[in-house]
Amino acid sequence: MRFILHTYGCQMNVRDSEAVTALLEAAGHTPVQREDDADLIVVNSCSVRAKAEDKALGKLGLLCATKRDRPDRRVGLMGCMAQRLGAEIFTRVPGLDFAVGTRCAGAIPRLLARVLAGESGLLETTDLNEMPDVVEAHTDSGHAAFVTILLGCNRRCAYCIVPDVRGSEYSRPAREILAEISALVRNGVREVTLLGQSVMNYGRTNPVWDASDAPSPGGFTEPFARLLEAVAAVPGLARLRFTSGHPSGVTDQLVRACAALPAVCHHLHLPVQSGSDPVLTRMRRGYSRADYLDAVHRLRSAMPDFALTTDVIVGFPGETADDFEATRSLMNEADFDNAFIFKYSPRPGTPAAAWEDDVPDTEKMRRNQVLLEDQDLRGAAANARLVGTLQEVLVEGPSLRNATRWSGRSPGNKIVIVEPIPGIAAGTLVRVRITRAAPQTLYGDVLPC
Numbered sequence: 001m002r003f004i005l006h007t008y009g010c011q012m013n014v015r016d017s018e019a020v021t022a023l024l025e026a027a028g029h030t031p032v033q034r035e036d037d038a039d040l041i042v043v044n045s046c047s048v049r050a051k052a053e054d055k056a057l058g059k060l061g062l063l064c065a066t067k068r069d070r071p072d073r074r075v076g077l078m079g080c081m082a083q084r085l086g087a088e089i090f091t092r093v094p095g096l097d098f099a100v101g102t103r104c105a106g107a108i109p110r111l112l113a114r115v116l117a118g119e120s121g122l123l124e125t126t127d128l129n130e131m132p133d134v135v136e137a138h139t140d141s142g143h144a145a146f147v148t149i150l151l152g153c154n155r156r157c158a159y160c161i162v163p164d165v166r167g168s169e170y171s172r173p174a175r176e177i178l179a180e181i182s183a184l185v186r187n188g189v190r191e192v193t194l195l196g197q198s199v200m201n202y203g204r205t206n207p208v209w210d211a212s213d214a215p216s217p218g219g220f221t222e223p224f225a226r227l228l229e230a231v232a233a234v235p236g237l238a239r240l241r242f243t244s245g246h247p248s249g250v251t252d253q254l255v256r257a258c259a260a261l262p263a264v265c266h267h268l269h270l271p272v273q274s275g276s277d278p279v280l281t282r283m284r285r286g287y288s289r290a291d292y293l294d295a296v297h298r299l300r301s302a303m304p305d306f307a308l309t310t311d312v313i314v315g316f317p318g319e320t321a322d323d324f325e326a327t328r329s330l331m332n333e334a335d336f337d338n339a340f341i342f343k344y345s346p347r348p349g350t351p352a353a354a355w356e357d358d359v360p361d362t363e364k365m366r367r368n369q370v371l372l373e374d375q376d377l378r379g380a381a382a383n384a385r386l387v388g389t390l391q392e393v394l395v396e397g398p399s400l401r402n403a404t405r406w407s408g409r410s411p412g413n414k415i416v417i418v419e420p421i422p423g424i425a426a427g428t429l430v431r432v433r434i435t436r437a438a439p440q441t442l443y444g445d446v447l448p449c
């Protein structure tokens, strides 16, 4: 079949979609770019907010409607919403051919074969306590790839559906991760991002290093710092990132590893959610405002160029005007390079869903807007400070907006636009002198090697 995947949600879903693409290709199916050309469409869904589910449900409804004119077309669902809704999805989306949960995406080629043999409405969700099925295959994803190292989440923040749909934490063996990254690098990947919901928890809930593994040259005893060191040593890998962070993971060893390993980019996505201690406590985040700012301080003291991005939830139950102002001031103190602001959305079955969603939507929108405007100013100032600096840029290719220019990313994960020079190629690291800054983008000249 000719197939296409539509991916919603976080990088974990992007990574799972890549794995499913590779599996479908291995089973003899062909990826296509345009939905019109596809006989099979799979939606990879997210449940983190009601809006994310509405989007996927709307898309699935439209796709299933097209089956009237295209009876050979098949539509499938994977990801967090499939895991959350289970069999209910087939009443919500009549005509859906199959749905698979988060830890069994590897079942898709098998289910598809049954669908092609005439079955429909097939469901496979995982018992999230069972050993996960980690699909290792990858497509050629260009020069940057995601590698999931830690599945699930054990934190259970009061608002969050992720532990229910992704299960409890399981850290993949280090040896398996290193083999996967070596294979990616052999296929041309230059930059890897290690993924986990609380990625620095890697190796804290199950053993990941074997007695027969080589000892850490830098003397790292914490499993995650040791993994960073081992991945950074994979020959041919130019850059290493990891996401998402949690302040409890910003240990002395982590800071030392980031500062000492040249491949590790000086950037971390460190979601704060709120700057108010009472709200952080009700959210069950496991840190205070002071703990968070301490983690920021320790990263920036060791690496003054360290870029930080974050997530914030506005309108959490009981969030007062003072709580909100505390978030505003924390964002200023932490001086974030970028921030994603979300309006609180109650998720069924989470502790916070039992509490009154008492901040009116208009007020959530106002708070959202205020934080966005603050962040625009802060982001513009942070970018302006980079004018005149030298940045190492991983070239991605011609810019989407203007193909005569090329774009790439700085270690701080900022988009950098350059005039191409002869011999410039996607996947190379170049040195760029930054000449101009816009709020979301930097511009500069490539220096000769």
Ligand code: SAH
Pocket: 048, 049, 159, 160, 161, 162, 196, 197, 198, 244, 245, 270, 271, 273, 311, 312, 313, 342, 343, 344, 345, 346, 347
């Ligand atoms: N594991 C990551 C975040 C995963 S979800 C972490 O803990 O940092 C991505 C973001 O969605 C969260 O950081 C949070 O800001 C937001 N989010 C999660 N649940 C939400 C909800 N119920 N309503 C609004 N935003 C939510």
Ligand code: SF4
Pocket: 153, 154, 155, 156, 157, 160, 161, 162, 163, 197, 198
């Ligand atoms: Fe959700 Fe909290 Fe886990 Fe992040 S750490 S995935 S916000 S429960």
Ligand code: F3S
Pocket: 008, 009, 010, 011, 012, 013, 045, 046, 047, 048, 079, 080, 161, 162, 165, 166
């Ligand atoms: Fe969404 Fe699932 Fe990621 S709920 S944020 S796609 S883990």
